[in-house]
Amino acid sequence: MTIHTGRGFACINYPIGMNLGGDPSQALVHSTPDGKFMVTLSAIDLGQGMKSVCRQIAAEALGVPIEDVYVDTADSDTGPHDMGSFASRGTHRMGNAVIRASSEARAQMMEAAAEELEVSAADLDTDGRGNIQVKGAPSKMITVADTAIAAQFKQGRTLSGRGIFLIEPSGVDWDTGEMSPVTTYAHAALVIDLTVDDETGEVEVKHINSAYEVGRALNPKLVEQQLIGGAWMGVSHALYETTEPYYPARDHLPQDFNTYLMPGPGETVPHDIAVLERPAADAPYGGKGPGEMCANPVLPAIANAVYNAVGVRVDKLPITPEKILRGLQANGGAKPGPRQPGTPQ
Amino acid sequence: MPKTPVTFTLNGAETGIFVDPGLNLLEALRREAGDLSPKFGCGQGTCGACTILINGEPHLSCLTLAVAAQDADISTTGGLAPGADLHPLQQAFADGFAAQCGFCTSGMLMAAKALLDRNPRPTRDEVVEAISGNLCRCTGYDPIVDAILDAAARVQGRVTA
Ligand code: FES
Ligand code: FES
Numbered sequence: 001m002t003i004h005t006g007r008g009f010a011c012i013n014y015p016i017g018m019n020l021g022g023d024p025s026q027a028l029v030h031s032t033p034d035g036k037f038m039v040t041l042s043a044i045d046l047g048q049g050m051k052s053v054c055r056q057i058a059a060e061a062l063g064v065p066i067e068d069v070y071v072d073t074a075d076s077d078t079g080p081h082d083m084g085s086f087a088s089r090g091t092h093r094m095g096n097a098v099i100r101a102s103s104e105a106r107a108q109m110m111e112a113a114a115e116e117l118e119v120s121a122a123d124l125d126t127d128g129r130g131n132i133q134v135k136g137a138p139s140k141m142i143t144v145a146d147t148a149i150a151a152q153f154k155q156g157r158t159l160s161g162r163g164i165f166l167i168e169p170s171g172v173d174w175d176t177g178e179m180s181p182v183t184t185y186a187h188a189a190l191v192i193d194l195t196v197d198d199e200t201g202e203v204e205v206k207h208i209n210s211a212y213e214v215g216r217a218l219n220p221k222l223v224e225q226q227l228i229g230g231a232w233m234g235v236s237h238a239l240y241e242t243t244e245p246y247y248p249a250r251d252h253l254p255q256d257f258n259t260y261l262m263p264g265p266g267e268t269v270p271h272d273i274a275v276l277e278r279p280a281a282d283a284p285y286g287g288k289g290p291g292e293m294c295a296n297p298v299l300p301a302i303a304n305a306v307y308n309a310v311g312v313r314v315d316k317l318p319i320t321p322e323k324i325l326r327g328l329q330a331n332g333g334a335k336p337g338p339r340q341p342g343t344p345q
Numbered sequence: 346m347p348k349t350p351v352t353f354t355l356n357g358a359e360t361g362i363f364v365d366p367g368l369n370l371l372e373a374l375r376r377e378a379g380d381l382s383p384k385f386g387c388g389q390g391t392c393g394a395c396t397i398l399i400n401g402e403p404h405l406s407c408l409t410l411a412v413a414a415q416d417a418d419i420s421t422t423g424g425l426a427p428g429a430d431l432h433p434l435q436q437a438f439a440d441g442f443a444a445q446c447g448f449c450t451s452g453m454l455m456a457a458k459a460l461l462d463r464n465p466r467p468t469r470d471e472v473v474e475a476i477s478g479n480l481c482r483c484t485g486y487d488p489i490v491d492a493i494l495d496a497a498a499r500v501q502g503r504v505t506a
Contacts, residue, residue, distance in 0.1 A: 047446030224442070225442040225445065225488065228485045228488065229488075257387055257392050264473075264486070265473045265489070265490055266473045268486050268490075271485075
């Protein structure tokens with residue numbers, strides 16, 4: 001029995017959203033009478049942090065403290081239309097819609113404040129702490145709360161905004177097959193170090209090193225959280241998970257969580273992450289978001305590392321001990337590939 | 346079939362409900378006692394989302410008959426922070442970004458509480474062991490293990506972060 005080390009690499013050019021059909025998202029923003037703002041969306045937060053990021057974006061575009069912004073994703077019947085939370089589109093699509101809706105609401109807010117202060121709205125600015133001031137004369141000011149109260153009860157004005165993000169739907173050029181399926185791309189490169197036991201076929205992933213380019217990381221801790229959890233899921237997809245282990249035969253189907261394999265808290269892999277920030281021009285404050293890309297590159301990198309370790313090319317997921325052992329048998333034993341400089345021995 | 350009365354203490358409050366004899370405690374807590382903090386993940390004892398403490402011990406409430414809770418002292422996540430301040434475990438989970446969708450969080454917190462009540466200075470392996478019956482799809486587990494160790498340190502006054 002020999003334990004073989006292997007290193008595998010994968011990189012990814014990852015589409016954010018889909019141009020087909022224009023991929024629209026809408027947002028509505030309105031003030032409450034006490035000077036807070038409600039952002040209404042129909043896309044939901046799956047745990048990736050879409051609500052937190054949209055809250056940050058709205059606060060920034062409105063010019064008010066983040067504590068004064070709420071995001072409501074309660075109901076797609078009563079909220080504005082959205083294509084949904086998928087295709088790694090959340091930050092980019094909803095964020096852009098939220099900026100537009102918030103900018104319109106901000107303009108209303110500045111008009112209402114201007115009327116109260118008897119100045120021109122163009123001379124006003126927000127301080128981000130809940131006040132609206134005359135530029136160059138900050139002592140002449142009104143709070144956002146008083147502005148909202150005046151708008152609601154005195155001026156008869158709503159502080160609200162509508163936003164939609166829709167891109168030019170991209171059709172196919174039937175002669176060339178050419179089309180432009182996405183507006184922007186995120187990127188990642190990932191290196192896996194693992195070992196393969198040539199007697200049992202067992203794979204142990206030892207280390208993940210990754211670099212992700214996600215535009216601006218609008219919430220760096222949420223980005224890191226998503227990358228850590230996503231890589232875990234990538235390892236799980238690569239080595240364990242399947243609902244049809246012997247497809248098309250229906251043998252050994254997992255029936256429940258007991259028989260559906262996933263790595264547990266004792267089988268996590270150390271993961272060093274570098275996040276590169278290259279703000280994208282068409283993205284909200286430059287943020288594209290990691291999305292599904294957090295799991296994807298792990299799978300080919302593991303397949304490549306297994307090939308590097310023992311020379312077995314597994315092209316069906318998951319890469320189980322059985323498939324590795326059959327490959328070793330077909331090849332007449334382990335055929336380790338070239339060692340990369342720095343590969344652990 | 347007549348309903349059976351069951352009385353127990355739920356997060357310190359005397360509680361009485363009427364249940365069908367076959368009803369499990371998870372459904373009884375959620376539907377009859379109005380405590381939605383234990384979550385229904387699988388209903389068959391394989392995910393840990395429904396973990397609660399019965400007389401201080403972690404139990405899967407989906408596998409426990411409600412009638413068996415007679416006179417028991419039950420704690421759920423709903424009672425972890427009775428006032429404005431979060432429980433140290435909740436605070437450590439929030440600070441450590443140890444929840445994403447949050448569906449496993451309630452069960453994780455109760456499994457962790459059972460551990461820390463019994464063993465205030467656990468090793469990493471002991472934390473892993475304590476939550477090994479709780480599945481999480483989102484976090485990759487490490488942030489949860491780190492948060493539980495962090496909470497233990499905070500309670501001990503050994504603040505790490
Ligand atoms: S709901 Fe009880 S273990 Fe899953
Ligand atoms: S945070 Fe989603 S299952 Fe754990």
